Amino acid sequence: MPVEHSSQLLKGVLDMCLLAIIDEEPSYGYEMVTKLQDRGLHLVSEGSIYPLLSRLQRQGLIDGYFVESTGGPPRKYYRIEHTGRERLKEWTLEWDDLTSGVKEVLNGGGDET
Amino acid sequence: MEVEMKHEADVETVVAECVTYWTSTAVPRRATKEMQAELTAHLHDAVAEGKTPSTVVGPDVRSFAESWASAYRDPRTVPQEGTATAATRLPWWVAVGAIALVTAGALAIERKKDMDDIGIQIAFWAVTAVALAIGEIFTAGFFLISFAAGAGVAAALAASGVNEPIQILVFLVVSVIGLVWTRQYALQTRPPLIPVGADRYVGQEGVVERAISRHSAGRVRVGSEDWRAVTDSTETFDVDAAVTVVAIRGTSLVVEGNE
Numbered sequence: 330m331p332v333e334h335s336s337q338l339l340k341g342v343l344d345m346c347l348l349a350i351i352d353e354e355p356s357y358g359y360e361m362v363t364k365l366q367d368r369g370l371h372l373v374s375e376g377s378i379y380p381l382l383s384r385l386q387r388q389g390l391i392d393g394y395f396v397e398s399t400g401g402p403p404r405k406y407y408r409i410e411h412t413g414r415e416r417l418k419e420w421t422l423e424w425d426d427l428t429s430g431v432k433e434v435l436n437g438g439g440d441e442t
Numbered sequence: 443m444e445v446e447m448k449h450e451a452d453v454e455t456v457v458a459e460c461v462t463y464w465t466s467t468a469v470p471r472r473a474t475k476e477m478q479a480e481l482t483a484h485l486h487d488a489v490a491e492g493k494t495p496s497t498v499v500g501p502d503v504r505s506f507a508e509s510w511a512s513a514y515r516d517p518r519t520v521p522q523e524g525t526a527t528a529a530t531r532l533p534w535w536v537a538v539g540a541i542a543l544v545t546a547g548a549l550a551i552e553r554k555k556d557m558d559d560i561g562i563q564i565a566f567w568a569v570t571a572v573a574l575a576i577g578e579i580f581t582a583g584f585f586l587i588s589f590a591a592g593a594g595v596a597a598a599l600a601a602s603g604v605n606e607p608i609q610i611l612v613f614l615v616v617s618v619i620g621l622v623w624t625r626q627y628a629l630q631t632r633p634p635l636i637p638v639g640a641d642r643y644v645g646q647e648g649v650v651e652r653a654i655s656r657h658s659a660g661r662v663r664v665g666s667e668d669w670r671a672v673t674d675s676t677e678t679f680d681v682d683a684a685v686t687v688v689a690i691r692g693t694s695l696v697v698e699g700n701e
Binding site: 381395398 | 473476477481484496497498500509510513
């Protein structure tokens with residue numbers, strides 16, 4: 330079940346990934362999913378981003394606004410707030426620490442060259 | 443094309459099911475509207491690319507709806523009992539202070555015999571009433587408004603020639619009654635304390651259906667429903683163990699052993 334495991338891992342860092350995507354440029358849900366997929370990150374269910382987006386918005390890290398779309402229902406775009414940018418910086422540092430620790434553990438720690 | 447048509451119909455069904463769930467679990471109406479619009483747009487995009495609605499919402503529409511709704515009941519961001527009622531629990535000395543201040547003002551006027559003029563008494567109470575009413579606008583919790591009402595009644599008494607001590611007494615009585623009454627009102631209009639949605643499971647006991655440990659999620663039966671469950675405890679809960687739900691995380695119950 331390699332797919333299942335990697336998507337479980339992704340679940341834990343999804344909010345961080347969404348924040349990073351929104352930091353690049355304002356985006357809407359479906360576009361974010363596409364951007365994740367383009368980078369090889371597959372979600373079990375695409376809709377799982379929405380609870381996270383709502384939380385990020387309620388925490389004031391991102392802001393949501395509706396934009397009329399051509400030939401379809403209006404789309405809700407999100408843009409990053411100042412506090413969101415700060416939080417992303419913190420999370421990125423934490424993530425770097427975590428991954429370097431995990432790498433060490435996976436390499437067995439003993440035979441460092 | 444036929445497949446796409448069918449999926450379009452599914453989109454409506456999925457959206458309707460979510461909206462029903464959100465409406466019935468006390469998600470604010472505005473949030474529901476926005477979530478509905480956002481979900482509809484996403485589903486249309488997905489279907490246009492030949493995907494099924496279930497790639498968006500997963501196999502269980504209700505648990506998807508719940509996980510999204512729970513973002514609006516997040517204890518860190520949704521005002522709960524403590525914060526919502528903070529404004530209604532003003533310290534008692536604020537009330538005593540306000541009463542003392544106004545009474546002192548009224549007594550000062552009464553002492554000065556040369557100012558024993560109905561016009562001045564009316565003006566005093568009227569200005570006090572207006573000042574307190576304006577103060578009410580800038581403070582939370584229906585507090586100063588009771589004193590404003592007291593002062594208003596006293597102004598009316600002054601105008602009808604009732605003497606000063608009676609005015610003060612009536613001001614005090616009306617203010618205190620108003621205060622007690624608005625306190626009760628504030629308690630009644632508190633956000634409902636009855637847990638809604640998944641929160642109703644918190645505190646309930648359940649039986650383990652599939653073993654749970656810190657490292658692996660399992661399943662718990664609460665009442666007649668079967669839920670995915672996780673634990674932060676170091677214990678492992680085997681099948682048939684009795685556990686208590688302590689929180690909801692995403693669509694999983696967080697459980698602990700029964701003490």
